[in-house]
Amino acid sequence: MFTEDTGIFNKFKSLFSNSEPERTQTATLTRTVVGFEEQASSFADIVDDEPISMSAPVGLRTVEPSAPSVPVNNNPADLDIKFATTFIEQGGKFIYCETIAQAIEELQLLKQENSWTHVFAWENEIKDAFTNFNFQKGAIGYTINNSDAAISLCESLVAEDGSIVFIPTQASRRTLSCFPNTHIVITDVNHLSPSLYDSLSRFNKMHKPELPSVLNISDTNVGHFYDQSRLIMRAEGTKNIVVILVDEKIPVSLKP
Numbered sequence: 001m002f003t004e005d006t007g008i009f010n011k012f013k014s015l016f017s018n019s020e021p022e023r024t025q026t027a028t029l030t031r032t033v034v035g036f037e038e039q040a041s042s043f044a045d046i047v048d049d050e051p052i053s054m055s056a057p058v059g060l061r062t063v064e065p066s067a068p069s070v071p072v073n074n075n076p077a078d079l080d081i082k083f084a085t086t087f088i089e090q091g092g093k094f095i096y097c098e099t100i101a102q103a104i105e106e107l108q109l110l111k112q113e114n115s116w117t118h119v120f121a122w123e124n125e126i127k128d129a130f131t132n133f134n135f136q137k138g139a140i141g142y143t144i145n146n147s148d149a150a151i152s153l154c155e156s157l158v159a160e161d162g163s164i165v166f167i168p169t170q171a172s173r174r175t176l177s178c179f180p181n182t183h184i185v186i187t188d189v190n191h192l193s194p195s196l197y198d199s200l201s202r203f204n205k206m207h208k209p210e211l212p213s214v215l216n217i218s219d220t221n222v223g224h225f226y227d228q229s230r231l232i233m234r235a236e237g238t239k240n241i242v243v244i245l246v247d248e249k250i251p252v253s254l255k256p
Contacts, residue, residue: 079159079192080245086162090218093242103186103246104133107151110184110242119184120147122173124253126186149182153250155203155212157187157243160195163216164243165203171213174237183237186244217241 084094097103111119118139121127130136144150155165164185174183193199203212
């Protein structure tokens with residue numbers, strides 16, 4: 001049985017402020033999620049007022065890298081826009097925040113608008129943020145079994161194709177039969193990668209001999225695959241994904 005500490009995140013201000021979102025009687029994501037103008041050059045240029053349903057199924061896939069197929073600008077200021085553009089085009093939901101506190105505010109809005117009772121957090125870094133910003137204060141007795149959504153960190157966001165790379169423990173949790181229908185991924189800009197090739201190379205340096213798991217919601221291919229003799233695991237599980245990208249670095253938890 002998995003249990004969770006109560007808590008919350010640091011300072012917060014959404015770069016994607018939108019008009020008052022519509023409220024519905026169903027548990028759908030009605031808060032504005034980022035859409036991009038074709039010539040947008042910064043997040044400030046981006047506004048999308050269309051509500052996005054959390055119920056529409058989206059396929060999962062793994063992508064076979066080897067080397068970047070097209071050059072990707074390594075400038076972090078461009079990687080976040082590139083990832084968000086690709087991820088949204090594939091059906092993902094994306095929110096950009098300048099601070100951790102802002103991210104927690106957005107999470108609170110998602111919780112209210114979808115009538116979620118509880119959001120389950122895996123990592124201590126997220127639990128610390130919950131505590132720091134009084135999110136779900138007093139939420140006692142909730143486990144993964146009776147939570148409406150789950151939130152976790154990730155290893156990297158890949159700008160080239162909008163995929164998400166998880167470490168094994170993060171990805172394996174998605175396969176639990178009790179995992180909620182919505183998975184929220186929160187990470188900071190330090191975890192942006194220009195290509196899957198670069199992301200997997202970095203993963204092998206940091207986590208070898210662990211095997212990476214890759215989630216890409218635009219493909220319906222099944223099964224694991226190899227890249228340059230490296231086994232890459234397919235991240236299975238819920239198809240409703242929200243990515244919250246924070247400009248502020250998420251601090252490492254001091255908890256064991």
